[in-house]
Amino acid sequence: MEYTNQSGFRQQPNVRMRGTPTDPSDPGLLFDDTSAGGNKPDRSGMGKGPDAYPGQGLLSDPMSNLAMAYGSSLASHGKEMMDKNLDRFIPISKLKYYFAVDTVYVGKKLGLLVFPYMHDNWEVSYQQDTPVAPRFDINAPDLYIPVMGFITYILVAGLALGTQNRFSPEILGIQASSALVWLIIEVLTVLLSLYLVTVNTDLTTIDLVAFSGYKYVGMIVGVIAGLLFGRTGYYLTLLWCCVSIFVFTIRTMRLKILSEAAAEGRLVRGAKNQLRMYLTMAIAAAQPVFMYWLTFHLVR
Amino acid sequence: MAFTLYALIQTAILFTNAIAVLHEERFLSKIGWGAEQSIGGFGDEPGIKAQLLNLIRSVRTVMRVPLIAVNSVCIVLLLLFG
Numbered sequence: 001m002e003y004t005n006q007s008g009f010r011q012q013p014n015v016r017m018r019g020t021p022t023d024p025s026d027p028g029l030l031f032d033d034t035s036a037g038g039n040k041p042d043r044s045g046m047g048k049g050p051d052a053y054p055g056q057g058l059l060s061d062p063m064s065n066l067a068m069a070y071g072s073s074l075a076s077h078g079k080e081m082m083d084k085n086l087d088r089f090i091p092i093s094k095l096k097y098y099f100a101v102d103t104v105y106v107g108k109k110l111g112l113l114v115f116p117y118m119h120d121n122w123e124v125s126y127q128q129d130t131p132v133a134p135r136f137d138i139n140a141p142d143l144y145i146p147v148m149g150f151i152t153y154i155l156v157a158g159l160a161l162g163t164q165n166r167f168s169p170e171i172l173g174i175q176a177s178s179a180l181v182w183l184i185i186e187v188l189t190v191l192l193s194l195y196l197v198t199v200n201t202d203l204t205t206i207d208l209v210a211f212s213g214y215k216y217v218g219m220i221v222g223v224i225a226g227l228l229f230g231r232t233g234y235y236l237t238l239l240w241c242c243v244s245i246f247v248f249t250i251r252t253m254r255l256k257i258l259s260e261a262a263a264e265g266r267l268v269r270g271a272k273n274q275l276r277m278y279l280t281m282a283i284a285a286a287q288p289v290f291m292y293w294l295t296f297h298l299v300r
Numbered sequence: 301m302a303f304t305l306y307a308l309i310q311t312a313i314l315f316t317n318a319i320a321v322l323h324e325e326r327f328l329s330k331i332g333w334g335a336e337q338s339i340g341g342f343g344d345e346p347g348i349k350a351q352l353l354n355l356i357r358s359v360r361t362v363m364r365v366p367l368i369a370v371n372s373v374c375i376v377l378l379l380l381f382g
Contacts, residue, residue, distance in 0.1 A: 174304070181303040196351045275348075 031100055098143035098206060100133040108138050109145060113217045114241060116248040122255055139252070143206065146213020153179065153216045153294075156223050160298040163227060179294055186212050186290065190283055194257075197279055201256050211252065215287045218245050219295050226299035234299045242288035249284035313370060319359045320367055328356075 086092060112119055124139045125132050134142040157175045161167045187208050194201065218241030226234025258276050328334045333353055 177305050178303045181305060181308045184308060195355070196348050198351060 094204075094206065095143070097131075097133060098141070098210065100135055101142050101144045102135045105135050105138060105142070106145060109142070110217060112138065113145075113214055113248060114221065114244050116244055116251065119251075122251045124255075141207050141210035143210050143213070146210055146216065149213060149216030149220060150179065150183075152220050153223075156220050157298050160223055160227055164300055182290060182294065183209070183212055186286065189286075193279055193282070197275055199257050199276060199279075203256050207256075211249065212287075214248070215245050215291050218242065219291050222291070223295050223298050226295075231299060234295075238292065238295070242291055245287045245291065246284050249287055250280060253280045253283055313367075313374060316359065316363055316367060317371070319356055320363055322356065322360070324360075 083092070122139055125137045131137075131140055134140040134144075154172055154176045158167060158172050161171055187205065190208050190212070191205065194203070218238070221241055222234055222238035225237035257280050258273060322328055324334065333356070
């Protein structure tokens with residue numbers, strides 16, 4: 001599922017060495033390949049190097065050709081080395097999966113976060129053992145919404161504090177680190193409890209970060225409602241968003257944590273499943289608590 | 301509540317220190333949390349208590365040496381910067 005197109009500087013800017021343009025609906029590709037043939041100037045996904053060199057006249061000179069070739073080979077070598085070293089610490093390729101989203105997915109997911117009651121099938125579809133990229137499956141977790149939600153939450157918090165004349169630039173930093181610390185604490189607690197209950201699940205840490213980050217959407221909606229409609233608006237909207245996030249988290253985590261039979265709704269007795277159900281409910285109940293905790297001081 | 305990342309690091313260090321100072325013989329065995337009590341039957345899924353004891357024992361084994369380094373750094377920083 002790797003992004004197969006090469007990126008970086010090209011040696012022959014006039015000839016595009018490209019593979020055949022693949023079908024954009026091919027689930028094997030994370031990102032759409034929108035530059036096909038040699039005609040479309042759009043870059044897909046993460047286009048890295050500049051393609052159209054300004055000033056064709058510069059290239060006719062053989063010396064500058066040589067210099068450009070040397071420079072580009074140096075640059076690609078350095079980039080290779082940096083990529084290799086960076087990949088050891090942060091799994092970049094795994095992160096790419098979480099950002100393979102498109103507008104339709106984001107729209108649907110946001111709708112699902114505030115109104116999860118009509119959705120039927122919560123299972124993540126797989127494609128030969130690997131989960132399908134988020135753009136093809138609305139149930140797959142992504143990191144785009146949490147990251148954007150976090151940043152928007154910081155900005156909205158600044159806005160809210162500004163309307164009460166409590167703003168100063170340091171407040172933004174304090175809010176950001178505070179929310180980040182609570183996120184880290186929550187993810188660590190969930191990891192610890194998953195370890196203690198010995199759940200055999202394919203939830204990775206990044207998945208947990210994604211699920212914990214979905215509550216920022218509800219928080220933002222609540223705070224904005226509070227800004228527009230005062231405290232009652234804030235409480236009502238927050239209540240609605242809390243219940244939605246609760247239902248959303250339960251329905252998503254249930255499939256991941258509980259065993260197959262219990263997740264389908266059939267009553268399965270046994271201490272193990274009961275414990276896992278309690279764990280799911282605890283995780284889901286923590287979300288509204290955090291949502292309230294992180295926003296109540298913003299709305300007066 | 302204004303939490304900073306530094307507070308988180310401090311909390312983590314304090315927690316890990318707290319787990320590392322639990323003495324095997326003098327304390328854990330006395331309250332029935334010793335290492336030998338956590339070995340359940342093989343094939344039997346370990347319960348929460350066994351997992352917790354495993355966690356405590358592994359934290360103590362793994363984090364002893366790094367904690368020495370981290371604590372020294374912390375002490376020096378606190379001495380220098382208050």
